[in-house]
Amino acid sequence: RAPLLDVTDLHVEFRTQYGVAKAVNGANFRLSPGESLAILGESGCGKSVTAQAIMGILDTPPGYITQGEIRYRGVDLLKLKEDDRRKVRANKIAMIFQDALSALNPVYTVGFQLSELFRKHRGMSRADAKKRSIDLLEQVKIPAARTRVDDYPHQFSGGMRQRVMIAMALALDPEVLIADEPTTALDVTVQAQIMGLLADLQRQRNMGLILITHDMGVVADVADRISVMYAGKVVEEAGVYDIYSRPAHPYTRALLESIPRLDMKGQQLSVIRGLPPALTDIPRGCAFNPRCAYARDACRQDPPPPAYAVAPQRTARCHFFREVIGE
Ligand code: SF4
Ligand code: MG
Numbered sequence: 001r002a003p004l005l006d007v008t009d010l011h012v013e014f015r016t017q018y019g020v021a022k023a024v025n026g027a028n029f030r031l032s033p034g035e036s037l038a039i040l041g042e043s044g045c046g047k048s049v050t051a052q053a054i055m056g057i058l059d060t061p062p063g064y065i066t067q068g069e070i071r072y073r074g075v076d077l078l079k080l081k082e083d084d085r086r087k088v089r090a091n092k093i094a095m096i097f098q099d100a101l102s103a104l105n106p107v108y109t110v111g112f113q114l115s116e117l118f119r120k121h122r123g124m125s126r127a128d129a130k131k132r133s134i135d136l137l138e139q140v141k142i143p144a145a146r147t148r149v150d151d152y153p154h155q156f157s158g159g160m161r162q163r164v165m166i167a168m169a170l171a172l173d174p175e176v177l178i179a180d181e182p183t184t185a186l187d188v189t190v191q192a193q194i195m196g197l198l199a200d201l202q203r204q205r206n207m208g209l210i211l212i213t214h215d216m217g218v219v220a221d222v223a224d225r226i227s228v229m230y231a232g233k234v235v236e237e238a239g240v241y242d243i244y245s246r247p248a249h250p251y252t253r254a255l256l257e258s259i260p261r262l263d264m265k266g267q268q269l270s271v272i273r274g275l276p277p278a279l280t281d282i283p284r285g286c287a288f289n290p291r292c293a294y295a296r297d298a299c300r301q302d303p304p305p306p307a308y309a310v311a312p313q314r315t316a317r318c319h320f321f322r323e324v325i326g327e
Contacts, residue, residue: 025232111149
């Protein structure tokens with residue numbers, strides 16, 4: 001399958017008062033049609049900035065793509081004329097955020113906001129646009145969509161509001177949906193419902209889905225593949241089963257060990273010691289070395305190459321991945 005989205009050697013920098021922050025530092029990944037990819041890592045590892053670079057919304061605070069390619073169906077978005085680039089992003093790639101309330105306009109009903117999309121981009125009549133809006137609210141499983149279409153964002157619960165956001169994102173039938181921590185602000189039961197909904201919609205519509213999260217516990221049922229990011233780089237990429245059963249990177253392993261498990265109730269959870277590095281001051285050698293249980297001298301001197309081939313379709317950025325995986 002030809003990739004839908006192919007991100008190559010992406011670098012994004014921010015100018016800060018402490019110097020240049022290298023938020024994304026040579027990230028690579030690809031997404032095939034109908035595939036679901038999770039990008040996983042602690043906050044400050046470059047996941048959201050990567051998504052913002054794809055969407056072209058790096059402007060606040062000022063971030064710059066300094067290197068790399070973002071190919072959509074083979075065409076580098078960064079080389080397109082501004083108009084064409086905007087067209088691809090508006091019609092083919094949609095994004096949902098953690099905070100649905102701030103993404104929706106409080107002064108208009110959700111039906112009005114959805115209808116505007118159909119009227120503006122599809123030239124629909126008011127009546128048709130409203131009908132389509134109700135359809136969409138039904139697709140995202142909002143009960144009594146016919147009456148709720150006339151409600152304002154604040155009249156919805158957090159979970160229902162996130163469903164409205166998903167409906168807005170799906171309105172123009174995107175081929176790629178990027179979801180940045182879509183359930184972080186919700187309680188656990190609602191989280192699972194929203195993740196289930198995203199997984200269903202992704203399959204029904206055969207969309208490419210990029211799910212950005214810090215929570216390894218929520219991705220297992222949704223993602224086909226996982227890219228783990230650390231300090232602005234992808235450090236491991238593999239199918240979801242391989243990641244959970246035999247992680248090849250110490251960081252992935254540490255993330256896994258920090259998931260609360262039902263069968264381990266009451267036991268001490270291991271949390272990863274230390275914090276991700278300041279992006280203005282990334283450690284020499286392997287960026288993970290100050291926190292890594294496997295680190296040795298080589299790790300402090302030589303950065304591991306971008307992608308050791310662990311197996312077909314499987315890479316890790318660690319000198320000692322064989323030891324980590326237990327070979
Ligand atoms: Fe740890 Fe060294 Fe592998 Fe980096 S290269 S993850 S420091 S073992
Ligand atoms: Mg984020």
